[in-house]
């Protein structure tokens with residue numbers, strides 16, 4: 444297994460100048476298997492020859508490593524705890540300490556489902572609160588196409604399956620088959636392209652100094668090997684305000700427990716630094 448993945452990463456680097464060494468070995472193996480099936484190569488060896496000789500296949504294999512699937516309110520338990528406990532407490536704390544705004548980083552925002560879900564919760568809190576508060580969400584992804592899609596805020600009907608009808612009516616306008624996020628949901632979100640492995644920046648430059656009350660870094664850790672996961676967790680962890688929260692994906696919860704974080708509510712995927 445290990446030999447197989449090393450062979451592929453060497454091949455990608457030598458034949459296509461693509462560095463895939465940061466990916467998790469088991470994710471790489473599954474991706475290789477998938478391409479072998481899709482290309483009907485029939486064997487590892489036949490696929491290696493194709494990969495060595497074809498520029499197109501090099502690009503296709505690399506593209507297959509970039510998974511951008513996302514959903515509104517993707518992990519219902521996480522979002523329920525955010526909605527009922529964490530965000531209301533944050534509002535109280537922000538007012539009490541006279542903090543200027545609640546600061547949130549959606550660190551792998553894909554096509555925007557995650558930051559828009561957070562904005563819905565905060566706008567709904569604002570509407571139910573007589574004393575107003577400010578918030579800002581910095582939504583970033585390393586994939587330019589994803590950030591452009593997020594910024595457009597346009598979705599097909601199927602993408603809204605995880606939203607209740609009330610939220611669909613309140614936060615989207617429908618034109619033909621397309622649903623577009625209303626401008627008031629976008630007002631407090633700052634979208635930008637940002638690579639979590641950037642050597643130059645410790646947090647999105649648009650946020651200037653980080654200091655986030657909440658960082659959502661969900662459903663990307665498991666694609667990377669442990670060394671790369673550690674880099675991501677150090678970067679996101681260092682950008683948090685004191686007492687801030689880090690949210691991760693349902694399948695990634697165990698990865699944080701070894702990195703000086705504890706889960707604040709069982710199974711929630713919401714962590715604080717030890």
Ligand SMILES: C[S@@+](CC[C@H](N)C(=O)[O-])C[C@H]1O[C@@H](n2cnc3c(N)ncnc32)[C@H](O)[C@@H]1O
Nearest residue numbers: 511512513551553584585586638639661662663
């Ligand atoms: C599977 S999606 C998850 C989206 C969302 N966080 C969620 O939980 O639904 C993974 C996202 O991570 C982004 N990503 C992967 N590596 C990244 C990196 N090094 N820096 C920033 N974004 C990255 C991908 O472009 C993709 O949009």
